[in-house]
Amino acid sequence: MPSNDRAVMGVLPPNLAVSLLFLLTLVSCRRQTPERPEEQLPQLTEDGSLKQPKEWETWVMVGSSTGLSYATPGAAPAAGAAPGMFHNVYLQPWAYREFIKTGVFPEGTMFVLSFYEASRKSAPAKAGFYEGDRAPGIEVHLKQAGIDKSGWAFFGFGDTTSNGTKLPGTASCYSCHATEAAHDNVFTQFYPPIRERLSTASP
């Protein structure tokens, strides 16, 4: 053992020293399950790109939608037509926990948006649509102070590995989220567990 331990052992009764060391070890053990796991934190590159988050499909899925669009459709949908692609939105578990606790999206929050074909081919389904092939790429909405005047930035990822490019602040998503999102630039009106939390009194 290193000399520090010997010093402790020399000054304190042996049993007390052992107890203290136990306590210290327990405290350090706690850190093995960090509240904000490293792999779930945003990692920006030097050029301002965002490294692609991994295993986001295991994060908390806060809301799914089909064919959701902010543009007026050009033509009325045909009877029985597919309702458009599925959009799933995922949030880091640690950010979800903090939001449920405080009602505030913490710094470093990332929403991942992924896309799936609306499929109806597989037996035994005789009506309705399920999530078919996933379209390449995801989008990420990151909360980070100073990254944009809104405190949030959008990043687009064209495939499953590359870094994401930050969309410029002039992109329409920024102004639309700023004016239309129900809470802190986030379309919480579309996310059942988030809506439910916001409808309760703040702590």
Add this chain to the structure above:
Amino acid sequence: MPSNDRAVMGVLPPNLAVSLLFLLTLVSCRRQTPERPEEQLPQLTEDGSLKQPKEWETWVMVGSSTGLSYATPGAAPAAGAAPGMFHNVYLQPWAYREFIKTGVFPEGTMFVLSFYEASRKSAPAKAGFYEGDRAPGIEVHLKQAGIDKSGWAFFGFGDTTSNGTKLPGTASCYSCHATEAAHDNVFTQFYPPIRERLSTASP
């Protein structure tokens, strides 16, 4: 400190004893993050009901669908009609991890099925549908050897707190899942990340 520690201290050199105790503490610390958290395990009551799982909305959402039905619809859908309710399916994170690793759903696997209105009222959406109010109740599909000849059982929960009643083995869900499910009584054909895992070679 208990006498066991003193015994160890008496037999071994003090520094070695401290090292050993450190090691033991570290090993026990590891258990603070169990691979299968207690609150994510099925808990059956004496009468064979299933206690309602908690915080399943934070589990891994393996697939969403809209209006999925195994019955032939009575009438063709009208143009622009809502596609039917959203169905979300959630799996315990530990069971998901084990499945991704082994390709096998472990004993104790639970799939939770929840239901949401297909809503289109909120600005700024001008097309499409998102998850509106959650319908009361969930359904659970539990894998447990001997619970049914299929090794799986279905439980229905009418609200957010009560225990779930096991559906009898004669219920149509058992026979339909037995013959139509793509893998081990589970409709994996509807779940993108599960499908993807099954399409790769087994370990």
